[in-house]
Amino acid sequence: MNDEGTGSGTGGDGSRQPVHRPVLLREVLASLQLSPGLVVVDGTVGAGGHARAIVQAIGSGGVLVGLDRDSEILAAARALLLADVGGGRAEARVSLHHLPFSSMREALAAAGQPRCDRVLLDLGVSSLQLDRPERGFSFMADGPLDMRMDASQPTTAADWLATVGETELADTIFRFGEERHSRRIARHLVAVRRRTPIVRTRQLADLVTEALPGGARHGRIHPATRTFQAIRIRLNDELGELERGLQAAHDCLRPGGRLCVISFHSLEDRIVKHFLRARFDVVTKKPIEASGDELRDNPRARSAKLRCGIRREEAA
Ligand SMILES: C[S@@+](CC[C@H](N)C(=O)[O-])C[C@H]1O[C@@H](n2cnc3c(N)ncnc32)[C@H](O)[C@@H]1O
Structure with a gap:
């Protein structure tokens, strides 16, 4: 159910620095089958955990095109990946773009690449987003009800909640949250907002709890x-x-190229499974899940599912 993508915790040196743990890293690298010189798109570069390993595997002559729709996170990825290149640990060309992954054609073109050999999508939110109350994604700490992955978009969750109709709200909570009490929750939120605007994460969490039997x-x-x-x-x-x-x-993929997708809830996984079956030769008949070792270190990996497919040859 939960859709949290990456972990954070105490630094190995005992500091309270966030530790970024890319989900299913070993399994992603095995599925991507990287080799020197490949052109790879990381459509959700996030804090750069997977990207860093990819850059090292494709070496000099390789190209990594990274995208994220969160400019703040992209800045963190840039610092990490360019430090790698500058420090001489990897020499692949890195080209980062503040774009949604649906715009990967444009990002590849800007990097001077007509096509690519591998694509990775690691869906959902990053721990860097979840763990910052001011981004408004989490009910664990109070913050403004924001939830925009791309802060340049005009509408926050509070704006949307202020105007959405009750039926649409209920349908959204049912469809995208698979919440069976969606109608009760929507009715309660709409009744409350007539008196008080709903603008904080804790406020919303408390109101939802109140609405439930x-x-x-x-x-x-x-x-x-x-x-x-x-x-x-x-x-x-x-x-x-x-x-x-x-x-x-x-x-964007060349025939024979590989697409790997990590999803965090059944709605995403269903879309990925059907798309791969229709358009790719499926490598993962069943999705790959985190090992017991990884789950012990990073409980957020518990709902991760990795699927991978190979792009078919173009029809003659
Ligand atoms: C789970 S994190 C990725 C973590 C990354 N693989 C790593 O190792 O650090 C998901 C990231 O994808 C970004 N994201 C989500 N949907 C996106 C989209 N449609 N286009 C581009 N980035 C997206 C989020 O902003 C977030 O930074």
């Missing part, structure tokens, strides 16, 4: 998890982006 308030996950997921997916058009991004990956 007593028995539904004490499950395995926080009672607001599904509603937060739904609003985030809707606000960022995550499923529409995924469909366009898969098509773009298909168009």
Whole structure:
């Protein structure tokens, strides 16, 4: 259910610095089958964890084209990856772009590459987004109800929640959160917003909890998890982006090239599975999940599913 993508914790040196742990790293590298000189698109470069390993594997002569729609995160990735290149550990050319992955054609063209050999998409939000209350993604700490992956977009979650109709709100919570109490939650939120604007993450989490019947308030996950997921997916058009991004990956990959996608909930995984079956030779008949060792270190990997396919030859 949960859709959190990467982990953070205490630094190995005992500091409280966030430690970035790319999900399923070993499995991603095995599925991508990298070799020196390849052109690779990382469509969700995030904090650069996977990208860093890719850059090292493709070596000098390789090209990494990285995209993220969060400019703040991209700056962190830039610092990490360019430090690698500058420090001489890897010499691949790195070209980073503040763009959604549906625009990978444009990013490849800007890097002077007509096509690519590999595409990686590691979907969802980064721990760098979740762990910063001011970004408004998490109910674990109070912050403004924002949830925009791309802060240059005009509409925040608070703006959307202030004007959306009750039926659309209920349908969104049902469809993107798979929340069976969606109608009760929508009714309560619409009644409350007539008196008070809903503008904080904790406020929304408390209101969702209040709307639920007593028995539904004490499950395995926080009672607001599904509603937060739904609003985030809707606000960022995550499923529409995924469909366009898969098509773009298909168009950009050379025949024989590989597409690997990590998803974090069933709505994404279903789209990926059907797209790969229709357009690719599927490598992962069943999705690859995190090992027990990884889950011990990084509980956020528990819902990650990796699927991989090989781009078919072009029809003659
Ligand atoms: C799970 S994190 C990726 C972590 C990354 N693989 C790493 O090792 O650091 C997901 C990232 O994808 C970005 N993202 C989500 N949807 C996107 C989209 N449609 N286009 C570009 N970036 C996107 C988010 O901003 C976030 O930084």
